[in-house]
Amino acid sequence: MSPLRIKENIGWLFVIILSLIPIAIWYSMVPLNVRFSNLSVSLRSFGQVAGLVGMAMFSMTLVLNTRLKVFEDYFGGLNKVYIAHHIFGAIAFILLMFHPLFLAGRFLLVSVRSATSFLLPSANWPINFGMFALLSMMVLLILTLFVKLSYNRWLPTHKFLGGAFFLASLHIFLIPSDISRSLPLRYYMLSLAALGLAAYSYKTLFGSKFIKKFEYDVDSIKEVGKNVFEIKMTPLKRRMKFVPGQFVFVSFHGSGVSKEVHPFSISSSPDDDRLGLTIKVLGDYTSKLNNLKKGTVAKVEGPYGRFSHKIIGNKRQIWVAGGIGITPFLSMARSLKDEGYSIDLYYCVKNKDELIFSNELSKISTKGESLRMVTFCSDDKGHITGEFIKETSKGLSGKDILICGPPGMMKALKKQFIELGVKKRYIHSEEFELL
Amino acid sequence: MKKLVATSLFIFWTFVVSVIVASLVYYEGGRQPQVPMPNGSDQKYNTSLDGSGDSGILLSAEETAKHGSQDDCWLIIGGKVYDVTSFISLHPGGAGEIIFYCGKEATNAFNTKNQGSPHSSNAQAMLGDYYIGDLNQKVAK
Numbered sequence: 203m204s205p206l207r208i209k210e211n212i213g214w215l216f217v218i219i220l221s222l223i224p225i226a227i228w229y230s231m232v233p234l235n236v237r238f239s240n241l242s243v244s245l246r247s248f249g250q251v252a253g254l255v256g257m258a259m260f261s262m263t264l265v266l267n268t269r270l271k272v273f274e275d276y277f278g279g280l281n282k283v284y285i286a287h288h289i290f291g292a293i294a295f296i297l298l299m300f301h302p303l304f305l306a307g308r309f310l311l312v313s314v315r316s317a318t319s320f321l322l323p324s325a326n327w328p329i330n331f332g333m334f335a336l337l338s339m340m341v342l343l344i345l346t347l348f349v350k351l352s353y354n355r356w357l358p359t360h361k362f363l364g365g366a367f368f369l370a371s372l373h374i375f376l377i378p379s380d381i382s383r384s385l386p387l388r389y390y391m392l393s394l395a396a397l398g399l400a401a402y403s404y405k406t407l408f409g410s411k412f413i414k415k416f417e418y419d420v421d422s423i424k425e426v427g428k429n430v431f432e433i434k435m436t437p438l439k440r441r442m443k444f445v446p447g448q449f450v451f452v453s454f455h456g457s458g459v460s461k462e463v464h465p466f467s468i469s470s471s472p473d474d475d476r477l478g479l480t481i482k483v484l485g486d487y488t489s490k491l492n493n494l495k496k497g498t499v500a501k502v503e504g505p506y507g508r509f510s511h512k513i514i515g516n517k518r519q520i521w522v523a524g525g526i527g528i529t530p531f532l533s534m535a536r537s538l539k540d541e542g543y544s545i546d547l548y549y550c551v552k553n554k555d556e557l558i559f560s561n562e563l564s565k566i567s568t569k570g571e572s573l574r575m576v577t578f579c580s581d582d583k584g585h586i587t588g589e590f591i592k593e594t595s596k597g598l599s600g601k602d603i604l605i606c607g608p609p610g611m612m613k614a615l616k617k618q619f620i621e622l623g624v625k626k627r628y629i630h631s632e633e634f635e636l637l
Numbered sequence: 638m639k640k641l642v643a644t645s646l647f648i649f650w651t652f653v654v655s656v657i658v659a660s661l662v663y664y665e666g667g668r669q670p671q672v673p674m675p676n677g678s679d680q681k682y683n684t685s686l687d688g689s690g691d692s693g694i695l696l697s698a699e700e701t702a703k704h705g706s707q708d709d710c711w712l713i714i715g716g717k718v719y720d721v722t723s724f725i726s727l728h729p730g731g732a733g734e735i736i737f738y739c740g741k742e743a744t745n746a747f748n749t750k751n752q753g754s755p756h757s758s759n760a761q762a763m764l765g766d767y768y769i770g771d772l773n774q775k776v777a778k
Contacts, residue, residue, distance in 0.1 A: 242737060288638070317660070
């Protein structure tokens with residue numbers, strides 16, 4: 203594995219280690235043969251482990267949500283950081299659900315009634331805090347995972363998870379347990395809880411004060427294709443530096459459009475004085491973007507992402523774009539100079555009407571030696587395949603492959619490339635569905 | 638991942654609901670038949686086992702074992718018998734930590750809290766409030 207890609211995975215390892223440290227301390231406190239001497243005590247031990255690791259991972263998900271740039275280096279881009287946020291969040295949730303189940307199982311060994319009184323709220327507030335934390339987590343995560351809310355309705359619900367985390371922190375410090383008995387474990391869990399709450403305050407409670415944003419002025423807005431708009435903006439103060447292929451979080455502050463923050467790919471070249479975003483109207487928010495007027499102020503947070511031809515050392519590349527997934531490649535193509543790149547771009551759409559940028563891209567490809575473009579319409583030829591790309595690109599070996607498009611397309615192509623013998627480390631993808 | 642979360646949610650609620658339903662059914666149907674006594678006698682009118690025939694109760698291990706539920710919980714700690722029934726819900730370590738020992742010898746559990754550290758002197762003093770008598774001592778009902 204190249205050094206870059208090892209670094210891109212260290213984040214995962216780091217989170218796993220931080221989440222398992224509580225078990226190490228717990229393990230050192232009492233010998234395992236005591237911890238698991240009979241069924242009753244074993245159930246308690248399982249419950250403790252589930253609670254400790256679940257809480258540690260819950261804290262990590264809040265930390266990962268801060269979008270600190272340093273995490274991008276260790277996960278390989280912000281979208282990968284969010285994938286980690288989802289996965290560790292889900293594991294934490296599952297563990298925290300099993301935490302009371304194991305403990306209730308222990309009461310079940312005594313009597314059904316004692317298990318019931320354990321599972322129901324009582325005068326014992328430390329336990330109640332834990333219950334309320336878990337119940338609010340359930341409601342909020344069911345909304346996230348199983349109810350399709352629109353982005354601007356979902357986001358405020360998800361923010362309440364910080365409240366669940368606060369209740370869970372109260373629970374772990376008020377309840378008599380191994381955390382109250384072991385000083386190292388107490389300090390460790392206290393630090394994780396403080397870290398989680400600090401991350402939550404920084405990002406969610408006071409994000410508008412702490413997080414630096416660039417201010418831009420909307421200069422022009424043009425419908426470049428059916429439901430596709432290109433917005434050009436000029437910097438009000440400082441110009442944001444970025445690598446082509448990166449994305450930003452933008453909120454527009456003007457009449458006719460709400461101030462929600464949304465992620466968008468940058469489509470302009472870093473050499474361009476103006477910042478360009480190319481947006482496809484998909485949801486209820488983007489449908490209002492054509493109300494944007496010249497002079498609307500845009501607050502831009504970023505840049506984020508590690509999806510760029512510039513970040514990959516290898517100059518022989520294959521780019522595969524599906525539909526609006528062309529945007530990061532637009533930025534990359536527009537920034538190409540004679541730097542020795544050899545790139546085959548596959549521009550895949552449904553039909554010719556959607557080939558919005560093919561004219562501009564073919565101009566770029568005739569101007570220099572670096573870029574060749576192949577257009578592909580699925581209405582005519584079906585879905586593009588790894589085999590087709592292998593043939594038309596004259597082999598896949600020695601090339602890095604960059605894919606950006608709908609999730610189904612990316613998944614299918616990745617699988618096909620791996621079956622064709624391409625190593626995973628040569629395949630780079632930009633998951634658009636960030637949040 | 639989504640499926641795993643859904644499965645866990647299902648297990649969680651199935652467990653919680655069935656435990657609660659089971660305890661309701663048990664509560665409805667199971668109130669009358671109390672835990673059968675080893676010697677078949679009624680626990681409230683136990684005759685002493687030392688043959689002296691008067692109306693006291695001998696605080697034996699057998700007698701203590703009859704008080705082995707969370708509604709009637711005796712413990713043997715350091716050769717003394719305690720009736721901690723009213724304390725169970727107040728126990729800072731959770732009711733659960735006591736009810737596993739109801740009717741049993743709990744000296745070691747009390748001294749170590751199962752984790753190696755003893756109870757505070759305050760807890761030791763509180764225990765005194767629940768003292769009935771020494772083990773194998775005869776006390777008036």
